[in-house]
Amino acid sequence: MSAKRYDALIAGAGPAGCAVALALQRLGVETLLADRPLAQPFRIGESATPDVAGLLQRLDMRIDFAGHSPYHGNLALWGSDQPQLDHFLFRGRGHGWHLDRSAFDRMLQQEAMARGVAFLGQSGVDGVAPDEGGWKVQVRGIGEVRARVLVDAGGRRSPLAARLGVARHRLDRLQALACHVETAGDLSGYSLVESSPHGWWYATALPDGRALLALMTDQDLAREQRLDHAGNFLAAWRATRLLAERLPPPLQASSLHAFAAHSGCVARAAGPNWICVGDALMGLDPLTSSGISGALSDALAAAPAIVGMLNGNLNAARHYAQRADDSFRRYLAERRQHYGLETRWTELPFWQRRCPPPLGGSRHAAPRAYQGRLA
Incomplete structure (x- = not known):
């Protein structure tokens, strides 16, 4: 039997993965959404900032926030x-x-399934290999599938990018x-x-x-x-x-x-027929309170880049990489500024590591994480 074929395979069904699936579905892209089991049910991301409702509306979701x-x-x-x-x-x-975070994530997953996205819960990617025009992927629970584009929405571990040999920078x-x-x-x-x-x-x-x-x-x-x-x-x-x-x-x-x-980012936002979103793209200090809104924003920006890959046009992916680079550098400046406001414990290690360096210093220089290009 030949392996099932999809335009895109998304590893991770949190807000970033579900939002990419919903955005791609609107564009007619056949997608498989595969979610790995949670290591522990305790969740830390429990708040949605005011911009989240508007981002969900851009995905044509009318959210009932009852509960x-x-x-x-x-x-x-x-x-x-x-x-x-x-x-x-x-x-x-x-x-x-x-938020009731588990209920919020389930709502996004159910919306994706209701719109025709193939969803495989309690699963995960066990292997990836190049294939003509895309990838051969071993998916737990169904075996081998073929996908033209891989989307890493697997969180701070960037599991797909790691399988492809893409490094991840860790700042703290x-x-x-x-x-x-x-x-x-x-x-x-x-x-x-x-x-x-x-x-x-x-x-x-x-x-x-x-x-x-x-x-x-x-x-x-x-x-x-x-x-x-x-x-x-x-x-x-x-x-x-x-x-x-x-x-x-x-x-x-x-x-x-x-x-x-910790704060960190992958060394490249995207490559030939693969792309990272959400925490798999960049993990930000929780002080920003931007986890969910950032995941949804990444997904909306990633969808046209993925369609461009499917059509053999890499310009949108280059723009996505440049957007990631700009966002991460802006974040580093804001992080430095906010931690610098606290001056009561500057002699202690936690604050020494985060306080702005002396004028002209480079202790917190941004890693060359994104080059605004794919190669």
């Missing part, structure tokens, strides 16, 4: 002894949403130590950020009445300070000001989960 709760802005204790409120209303943007060792808290405290409608000597804290209310709490710190610092131990984690939590007031620490912490949260 999710409004997200009005951010409350921060950063670089000052006084909390600062960034209300989305002040920007004329409306509100975003605190940031990780999230996260847990659920049974009460949301005084967080309703807002996300909270508070800087601390060894990193920064993030907390947000979830639609089910609980809260998500995460300490963002570097892996080596977490080991040295033993912050992944419940007692030390709770002690650091109690030492906060705004967080401890808005979300009082319990007597015992629930299980901690560690997640990669």
